[in-house]
Amino acid sequence: MRQPTRGLRAFLSLSVCLSLLALPAMAQEAWRDPGLDPAKRAADLVGRMTLEEKAGQMRHAAPAIPRLCIPAYNWWNEGLHGVARAGEATVFPQAVGLAATWDVGLMRQVADVTATEFRAKYLKTRGVDGASAQYRGLTVWSPNVNIFRDPRWGRGQETFGEDPYLTSRMGVAFIKGLQGDDPRHPKTVATVKHLAVHSGPNADSVDALVGNYNGTPSQPITILAGIKERFAKAEVIYVARSDHGRRGRGTVDEGAKQRPVGGG
Template sequence: MSLPFSRRFSLAPLALLSGLLLSTVAVQAETPAACKNTKCKYLETTLSPQERAADLVSRMTLEEKATQVGHIAVAIPRLGIPEYNWWNEGLHGVARAGFATVFPQAIGMAASWDEPMMQKVGDVVSTEFRAKYLETLHPNGGSDFYRGLTVWSPNINIFRDPRWGRGQETYGEDPYLTSRLGIGYIKGLQGDDPKFFKTIATSKHFAVHSGPESNRHKESVFPTPRDLEDTYLPAFRATVTEANVQSAMCVYNAVNGVPGCANEELMENYLRKSWGFKGYVVSDCGAAANIYREDSLHYKKTAEEGVTAGLKAGMDLICGDYRNHMTTEVQPIINAVKQGMLPQAVLDQALVRLFVGRIKLGMFEPSLPFADIKKTDYNTPANHAVSLKWPRKPWCC
């Protein structure tokens, strides 16, 4: 008896738009108002993504900047910036976006020990994300919830306790196996185009999280230096140094008394300085609020102090607090800058990293890359056939 390949989620119902854009349609259809009487470098495709992003950020007001740091980035029409929702799930297929090809859960794929197959799976999943993006692409280039190109996967935490309810999202208890399969999946998701990323993958949750879920907002873990290096960090290091992952997600819990999303030792010293990470760091949903919430880690007393600590430590993007209607810290960011607490240069650095990612996904090009992918290229018989290849290799015997 064959298993179904498709699934439908009832979360965030999506209405299909008429006149949907194809990948060959211009993203920047008109010159933005701010660029009609002056030359805007961010529109020059011959410049580097870093130069373009820096120019774009330099043209924003403080209030506009604050609206771009949350997972729902609003449109800025005068600059030609479309709205964008950064939140997309893809542990074993496109999730929460209607029908899509389903692969075995991550823990099941891990039993194969098959890194090349994981890369093939990532390639299929990224194709389906591109198709979903095209299917509901707005006329101004904006995207819908769960149909973007920034994928919050893979989960490369170490599965140490079978009672952890989310352990099935991981590749198991072995740091080496987790590293190899994470590398394969990320390479498939991000692709091998020399200029553009097919999608951007996210190594999560950084770092030292292996459940349980009940105390994840309050727990401070104190791994031994050896356990940190030998167990919890190898997969993250490998996905940065070998797979060139472009995004990492900082964790809910604290490590050695410092919240993961305000932990300079993890995000700056390890991730950026030691491993050479060039991408952006996104918070787990509500993890930025954990820095200051009284019912959580309460590492800082106010929201202004909390976002300042996070951004200074290397957090770039805030997924909203689901305990508070998915709100993000827009006003606290504005307040922190105006109060002299948060240097605007720190905020600008985070924004440049974020817009470099969007530029390298092709969102500010005259036409979108990967023009061979159509808006119907998801849940296809060819993709189903790839799913049917599991398992290819037994993990034992």
């Protein structure tokens, strides 16, 4: 007997999930009820995962969990100055060059175009169950709000320069452009970087130092963080969360150990 193809398996899985979602509201678990608050639905869904399934979702290449209708998803997508590594796309100047314009409105327009192209590529390439491949998703690992104070760091072109105020203004504009004006239905999801261990200045210092240059929750924070032993002390993540009241999810790339930064 021939084995079903990958596409057919995904289609059958999607069909089962849609059937489950179509059950009467009273028979549904909380995560299946679109009328509930998204945070409550997410909490209910995570609560139904096994420990192994939770661990799998902490990878940037998160595997599917068919029994819970969760498709595979790759969180890693690059978009510092346009969609990267995903075929043809509009290429804008490097971030440090865009920052030199001092034009906040232009920065937001650049990010908006980038988000439009990300969504188009996602819709074109996603699986029938919503699965995405690397560089074809909607979680954009941008902007880079590290402060560029040492020219020996080889990634300075990713940043908005050495000035914290300019970085905050450009960072806010970029995030708003990527995500759009509807908080319940973001165009894409911005992922501000880097918290720690990013090869830049302060990345290898002994003590962790988290600095907040603009303290309102709607604004990105500029972070200078260092760790003595590469993530040997996970406290730096939780310090960042508790000191700044941040909610959401943190992620680590390049196959490193991943730790969620949960919001309570």
